[in-house]
Amino acid sequence: MPKCDRASFLIGAAAGAAAAVLIQKQTSESMNVPPEKVLKKVKDTFKQNGPVDGSWIQMKPEQVDNNGFSTLVYKGGISRPGEQGNEQFEFSADAKTGTLLNVQPV
The missing domain is CATH 1.20.5 (Single alpha-helices involved in coiled-coils or other helix-helix interfaces)
Structure with a gap:
């Protein structure tokens, strides 16, 4: 050549x-499912138990290791009125499916 x-x-x-x-x-x-769509899905789930005051979501998914499995997730938060004042929750959702994986009170 x-x-x-x-x-x-x-x-x-x-x-x-x-x-x-x-x-x-x-x-x-x-x-990946758009983060706005994931946030709407999570808010709709929370609204089944009452109104939502505020919400946020990270626009870029992050890699999370869960029991040896690596997953891309969006992290975010929800606040809603409760009996003792405002209740706040953090959540993680699968970036590929939008499925809610974890919810924790703050």
């Missing part, structure tokens, strides 16, 4: 590999 063809091949291969990595990253990120 002439020197010129080898260089062209290597440049093409490097460009192809870089494009593949970029496409894979964008595809994996786009497979």
Whole structure:
């Protein structure tokens, strides 16, 4: 293979590999449920037991290790009126499905 063809091949291969990595990253990120949709689902669940005063969610999911299994989750919080004043809860939800995984009072 002439020197010129080898260089062209290597440049093409490097460009192809870089494009593949970029496409894979964008595809994996786009497979997550949007955080706004997850927050609405969680709020709707809480509203079954009364009104919700406030809520928040992290816009970027984070990797959490749970008993040896790694999962991408959104973390957030909900507040609602209670008998003793405002009640606050933190939650985590699966970023791929939007399923509520954990709720803890604060």
